[in-house]
């Protein structure tokens with residue numbers, strides 16, 4: 001493996017920015033040098049990356065992806081190979097994907113299946129959360145086994161989707177009680193699925209079948225209610241760490257902020273789609289084009305009594321939202337999204353996104369919504385700490401994995417099928433969006449995987465990361 005010197009750049013970390021050079025030996029960051037210090041010490045590198053005028057940041061960590069997720073008769077279109085390559089293009093060097101347990105399935109089998117999908121196929125490092133879709137005595141035992149032996153320390157439950165992954169309050173409480181013993185984080189899809197299903201049927205009965213009714217049938221009040229209920233259950237279980245995934249609504253954010261104020265171990269993430277897309281501009285597009293933006297929780301209206309997007313940006317600034325993830329769950333428009341042409345409830349839920357999180361959140365820096373340091377914190381450092389991968393991941397420091405992005409603030413990126421797009425979908429949810437910045441060079445454990453607008457990574461370079469417990473609490 002090579003010795004690489006990244007020189008003349010500005011390192012950005014959550015605590016500030018400073019001019020320094022990064023020296024990499026093999027897979028690891030060996031030293032941080034004052035500008036010019038490496039030469040005076042006689043350090044010789046095999047490769048020098050000139051980062052003049054550029055930012056040098058930790059590789060992005062996306063803790064919410066769904067590669068190859070089966071959904072009814074179809075599957076999310078990115079494999080671990082195509083999805084990890086697209087992630088690398090976007091400055092992501094670690095993904096945490098959601099291994100699946102469905103009703104009637106065994107958790108250990110679900111995890112084994114996910115290892116099989118990913119092993120030997122990823123160009124960047126990967127880890128797993130475990131979805132628990134069937135909570136009973138055995139799955140609770142398996143949960144603790146995964147924490148203790150498999151490096152899986154977080155478990156996703158669903159208050160939505162009564163037909164598939166849904167857990168009732170009793171099951172949720174039991175999983176949380178188990179987590180209070182084994183130290184795991186409970187991740188929650190917080191929407192009141194029972195009430196939403198009633199609303200869906202009522203809309204369909206009235207002939208309201210267009211994609212926009214996907215959002216109208218999932219009101220933000222029911223995300224707020226479920227978030228509140230999850231928080232109370234986690235409190236009853238003994239202040240178990242609770243992480244609300246893909247938050248879209250002000251009501252939910254307010255519940256999380258209040259819980260944090262009361263000293264509860266409650267965390268949350270949001271995703272770029274909730275910060276930028278709207279019911280009016282996207283979900284309401286004619287000719288079924290709105291289906292391209294169907295995900296759950298849904299894209300919200302700009303005319304609700306809360307202004308969700310400005311509240312979510314505020315939450316990111318204030319650390320009420322600790323993390324930005326993507327919930328990358330890609331489906332093609334042709335033959336997949338179109339399954340719901342006459343019934344919005346049959347549109348597969350999910351958006352392609354893993355490639356564009358660093359870009360879209362950087363645009364928030366340009367827009368004045370958050371600081372450069374906070375961009376790095378929410379996209380790189382905190383996700384690594386939240387899910388037990390720090391300080392190997394999420395920081396530029398001696399001893400850390402050499403997962404590094406060189407970011408050029410002077411270039412632009414045009415996102416979309418007609419621009420930058422490497423995910424395996426036939427559309428982009430951000431077609432034509434122009435970002436005031438660009439992924440310049442990406443390193444995964446010392447290997448250059450993107451450089452000069454070329455993918456130089458290798459299938460199978462990415463390794464499985466066994467995770468520790470949440471490092472905010474342990």
Ligand SMILES: [Zn+2]
Pocket residue numbers: 064066327329
């Ligand atoms: Zn998800």
